[in-house]
Amino acid sequence: MKDIFNFAPGPALLPEKVMIKAQKEFLNWRELGLSVMEVSHRSKDFLELAESTEVNFRELLGVPDNYKILFLQGGATLQFAAVPLNLAKQNSSADYLITGSWGKKSMKEAELFLDVNVVATSEHTGYTTVPDFKDWHLSNDSAYFHYTPNETIAGVEIDDLPDNINVPVVADMSSTILSKPIDISRYGLIYAGAQKNIGPSGLTIVIVREDLILNPSKFTPSVINYKVMSENNSMWNTPPTFAWYMAGLVLEWLKEEGGLNSIGLLNLKKSKKVYDLIDSSQFYISKVDKRYRSRTNIPFILFDPSLDSIFLKESAELGLVNLKGHRSVGGMRASIYNAMPEIGVDKLIDFMKFFENKYG
Amino acid sequence: MKDIFNFAPGPALLPEKVMIKAQKEFLNWRELGLSVMEVSHRSKDFLELAESTEVNFRELLGVPDNYKILFLQGGATLQFAAVPLNLAKQNSSADYLITGSWGKKSMKEAELFLDVNVVATSEHTGYTTVPDFKDWHLSNDSAYFHYTPNETIAGVEIDDLPDNINVPVVADMSSTILSKPIDISRYGLIYAGAQKNIGPSGLTIVIVREDLILNPSKFTPSVINYKVMSENNSMWNTPPTFAWYMAGLVLEWLKEEGGLNSIGLLNLKKSKKVYDLIDSSQFYISKVDKRYRSRTNIPFILFDPSLDSIFLKESAELGLVNLKGHRSVGGMRASIYNAMPEIGVDKLIDFMKFFENKYG
Numbered sequence: 001m002k003d004i005f006n007f008a009p010g011p012a013l014l015p016e017k018v019m020i021k022a023q024k025e026f027l028n029w030r031e032l033g034l035s036v037m038e039v040s041h042r043s044k045d046f047l048e049l050a051e052s053t054e055v056n057f058r059e060l061l062g063v064p065d066n067y068k069i070l071f072l073q074g075g076a077t078l079q080f081a082a083v084p085l086n087l088a089k090q091n092s093s094a095d096y097l098i099t100g101s102w103g104k105k106s107m108k109e110a111e112l113f114l115d116v117n118v119v120a121t122s123e124h125t126g127y128t129t130v131p132d133f134k135d136w137h138l139s140n141d142s143a144y145f146h147y148t149p150n151e152t153i154a155g156v157e158i159d160d161l162p163d164n165i166n167v168p169v170v171a172d173m174s175s176t177i178l179s180k181p182i183d184i185s186r187y188g189l190i191y192a193g194a195q196k197n198i199g200p201s202g203l204t205i206v207i208v209r210e211d212l213i214l215n216p217s218k219f220t221p222s223v224i225n226y227k228v229m230s231e232n233n234s235m236w237n238t239p240p241t242f243a244w245y246m247a248g249l250v251l252e253w254l255k256e257e258g259g260l261n262s263i264g265l266l267n268l269k270k271s272k273k274v275y276d277l278i279d280s281s282q283f284y285i286s287k288v289d290k291r292y293r294s295r296t297n298i299p300f301i302l303f304d305p306s307l308d309s310i311f312l313k314e315s316a317e318l319g320l321v322n323l324k325g326h327r328s329v330g331g332m333r334a335s336i337y338n339a340m341p342e343i344g345v346d347k348l349i350d351f352m353k354f355f356e357n358k359y360g
Numbered sequence: 361m362k363d364i365f366n367f368a369p370g371p372a373l374l375p376e377k378v379m380i381k382a383q384k385e386f387l388n389w390r391e392l393g394l395s396v397m398e399v400s401h402r403s404k405d406f407l408e409l410a411e412s413t414e415v416n417f418r419e420l421l422g423v424p425d426n427y428k429i430l431f432l433q434g435g436a437t438l439q440f441a442a443v444p445l446n447l448a449k450q451n452s453s454a455d456y457l458i459t460g461s462w463g464k465k466s467m468k469e470a471e472l473f474l475d476v477n478v479v480a481t482s483e484h485t486g487y488t489t490v491p492d493f494k495d496w497h498l499s500n501d502s503a504y505f506h507y508t509p510n511e512t513i514a515g516v517e518i519d520d521l522p523d524n525i526n527v528p529v530v531a532d533m534s535s536t537i538l539s540k541p542i543d544i545s546r547y548g549l550i551y552a553g554a555q556k557n558i559g560p561s562g563l564t565i566v567i568v569r570e571d572l573i574l575n576p577s578k579f580t581p582s583v584i585n586y587k588v589m590s591e592n593n594s595m596w597n598t599p600p601t602f603a604w605y606m607a608g609l610v611l612e613w614l615k616e617e618g619g620l621n622s623i624g625l626l627n628l629k630k631s632k633k634v635y636d637l638i639d640s641s642q643f644y645i646s647k648v649d650k651r652y653r654s655r656t657n658i659p660f661i662l663f664d665p666s667l668d669s670i671f672l673k674e675s676a677e678l679g680l681v682n683l684k685g686h687r688s689v690g691g692m693r694a695s696i697y698n699a700m701p702e703i704g705v706d707k708l709i710d711f712m713k714f715f716e717n718k719y720g
Contacts, residue, residue: 004393011601013398019387026383033364033679037560037606038373040682073433073562074583077597081581109582195598200397202433202562202600219579221441222469223434237437238555240562240600241371246397319393322400 005344008322009152009297009335010175011195016339018249029245037242041235049248050233056251060260061177063184063207070206070226071234071244076102076174079191079204080109082224083146083170086216087189088114092143095119095167097136099158099292100127100151101328106172110146113217117142126329127154129289133162144168144188150176150294152335153326155286157294161186168212175296177205178254179338180264188212194243196296197338199250203243254338263338270336270345271295277349283360284352301331307359308332314355320348365704368682369512369657369695370535371555376699378609389605397602401595409608410593416611420620421537423544423567430566430586431594431604436462436534439551439564440469442584443506443530446576447549448474452503455479455527457496459518459652460487460511461688466532470506473577477502486689487514489649493522504528504548510536510654512695513686515646517654521546528572535656537565538614539698540624548572554603556656557698559610563603614698623698630696630705631655637709643716661691667719668692674715680708 006013029036030045039046054069063069072078083106084094094114096107098121107116117139120131138145145165150157152175161169168188176182177192184190189208195201206226213226222228228236257263275293278284284300286293302308308331315323325333334348366373389396390405399406414429423429432438443466444454454474456467458481467476477499480491498505505525510517512535521529528548536542537552544550549568555561566586573586582588588596617623635653638644644660646653662668668691675683685693694708 006394006398008398008400011398011400011598014395019395023383023386026386027379034366034681035374035379038366038368038371040368040371041561043682073435073600074438075433075597078434078581078583081583085581112579112581193598200600200602201401201598202603219472221434221438221445221472221581221584223438223441224581237435238371238553238561240433240560240603242560242602243562243600321394322403 004319004321005340005347006321007334007336007340007348009196009326009333010193010337011201012197012335012337013339014199014246015250015253018246018253021249022246036245039241041239041241046241049245053244053248053251056248056255057205060251060254061182061184061207066210067184068208068210068213068226068230070208070229071239072204072206072224072229073202073240074224075201075204076172076191076193077105077109078224079172079206080106081113082206082220082226083144083189083191084110084113085220085224086226087168087170087212088143088217089215093117093139093141095139095142095145097145097147098123099130099156100148101153102151102172102174103146103148106146106148114143119145122156126287127151127156128287130156130158130292136162138165142167144170146170146172148172150296152294152297153299154329155288155294155297155299155333156292157296158292168209178260178263179267179296181260194247197250199247200243202240203247266342267295267336267338270340270342271298273345273349274298274334274336277352281356283356296337297333297335299325299329299331299333301325303360305330310359311355315348315351318347318351320344320351364679364681365700365707366681367694367696367700367708369556369686369693370553370697371561372557372695372697373699374559374606375610375613378606378613381609382606396605399601401599401601406601409605413604413608413611416608416615417565420611420614421542421544421567426570427544428568428570428573428586428590430568430589431599432564432566432584432589433562433600434584435561435564436532436551436553437465437469438584439532439566440466441473442566442580442586443504443549443551444470444473445580445584446586447528447530447572448503448577449575453477453499453501455499455502455505457481457505457507458483459490459516460508461513462511462532462534463506463508466506466508474503479505482516486647487511487516488647490516490518490652496522498525502527504530506530506532508532510656512654512657513659514689515648515654515657515659515693516652517656518652528569538620538623539627539656541620554607557610559607560603562600563607626702627655627696627698630700630702631658633705633709634658634694634696637712641716643720644712656697657693657695659685659689659691659693661685663720665690670719671715675708675711678707678711680704680711
């Protein structure tokens with residue numbers, strides 16, 4: 001079997017060691033003679049798994065004791081609704097910063113449930129930058145401030161926030177969670193679909209400061225009611241047990257790899273290699289403001305778009321797959337999550353150099 | 361590895377052939393060099409899987425063309441909210457028949473969104489029977505009639521409905537879907553969590569008549585908005601791809617086994633064996649009205665409850681596991697889904713006879 005390096009934006013590749021372990025114990029987990037997916041979520045064995053997964057999340061991300069970690073379903077997109085339903089007080093509004101397609105989607109969904117104030121948007125730039133702090137219009141009475149620290153489609157990443165946000169900060173971290181250390185205490189709530197850095201699709205993580213979950217709207221379905229889910233250890237109903245198990249294996253792998261400091265440095269190194277090549281070339285172009293380039297999703301275009309299909313064909317032949325850019329942006333996109341080994345990036349760069357020499 | 365027969369109510373066991381196939385191609389699906397869980401849900405390969413899974417659902421269940429099949433997340437419990445949000449007209453009420461704990465839970469959730477009329481309840485009997493049709497109080501102006509054809513905890517199953525229900529019938533079929541042929545055209549909507557007869561937990565199936573999904577409440581989160589999901593082939597957001605894949609394998613297995621007529625007869629035979637033993641014994645007792653005994657979940661108590669723990673210990677030693685009854689009912693429960701082979705039931709019966717001879 002040929003080595004495949006999968007640059008898909010998500011569902012993304014998972015660490016090879018994790019996949020091999022999961023395959024090995026697929027039919028016989030913990031010597032029970034059963035698959036983990038055939039075991040009750042309320043069994044002693046699964047509860048131990050659930051507990052250790054939470055402990056590892058807390059340790060890796062440095063989650064303070066006054067934050068709950070919830071294991072939910074429905075993807076980040078269901079959280080687009082859950083956040084206003086749980087956090088908005090009656091008749092309140094919320095602030096949304098829009099730096100990409102996902103931020104805009106989250107805002108559109110929130111508008112079903114409350115009034116939205118757009119703090120600033122970079123839509124007119126094609127989402128290639130972040131509006132200057134001085135142009136942000138924060139409101140005085142919003143229930144929370146929402147943003148998307150990393151936008152996977154246009155490839156924009158925000159590291160800092162201004163100091164004058166005086167309401168709980170809510171972040172859709174689907175594509176950055178576990179990619180580097182973060183200060184959880186800076187946030188009121190973060191959420192993430194699992195299918196990039198956590199595990200397979202079908203699991204959603206919510207980390208929320210416990211004082212924020214006390215007054216959900218009465219129209220909140222119980223399954224996305226943070227208070228109900230928190231009181232029931234994310235088991236108000238049957239959770240997605242196999243995805244939860246896979247997330248547990250990924251977290252153990254991350255600890256073995258040295259945790260978030262270590263993986264953060266590696267992610268920086270991997271992305272820098274690609275950007276350095278792009279910047280040294282007249283053939284590959286990045287449209288994104290250098291101050292806000294994503295370490296995770298690197299969109300780039302070829303100087304001659306008529307070569308796009310040849311680039312995709314020849315790269316795929318070498319096992320470098322899923323490099324096609326999002327249809328709204330065109331060109332290519334290399335998504336480089338935690339599970340992408342450095343050698344995959346090196347092979348991509350070698351191919352990009354080779355391709356430029358051949359066609360440039 | 362010892363043969364294990366898992367009588368858990370769900371997440372339940374999966375067909376052995378399915379598990380072996382899934383393990384074999386876990387790292388390399390369709391010779392892509394990737395796991396199915398590492399593949400984009402919008403890739404050609406996954407879309408083919410999604411399509412064939414739907415085709416097999418339609419074929420096995422005989423789903424008419426004017427019904428949509430949706431592949432969702434959040435379990436049946438999220439559907440408890442989705443049903444009223446999608447189906448209730450403004451200021452309308454809905455009829456709920458309560459024949460067990462799950463029906464009551466679904467009603468409680470619906471009350472968040474509309475007025476509920478309880479058609480009838482068997483709660484005063486400990487949910488051991490179904491109220492007579494003549495005692496049902498159907499309302500004239502309800503948006504729909506909701507019931508739970510099989511209650512997993514007390515073990516009550518309803519086959520027929522009265523003829524005078526003039527509104528769309530909605531059924532939580534989590535524990536009976538695919539267990540026998542049904543006439544879909546009798547229903548407006550059926551829904552089911554996957555973790556009994558379909559696949560692993562984390563996937564929820566909704567089959568809905570397309571004229572019913574046109575006017576969701578404006579407060580419906582998009583992820584549970586049947587109209588949005590239908591228009592996007594259940595891919596408004598990233599679906600639980602691995603669970604979907606497993607469901608596809610289960611449906612192929614069901615077709616190989618002869619489809620729902622065949623599996624329905626086998627399920628009847630398997631459950632009859634257990635009930636015959638119970639009825640011929642003074643040692644084992646079923647509390648459920650014989651007219652409404654579940655073919656899927658068979659609760660029974662021992663004449664002497666002090667033997668419960670010994671029964672559970674000795675059965676587990678023989679590989680007959682997860683026979684403990686729900687805490688609200690006590691005693692034992694044998695959940696016999698499609699994937700339980702007849703030999704598992706035979707071993708259970710042999711053990712029950714042996715145990716009665718030893719301790720009775």
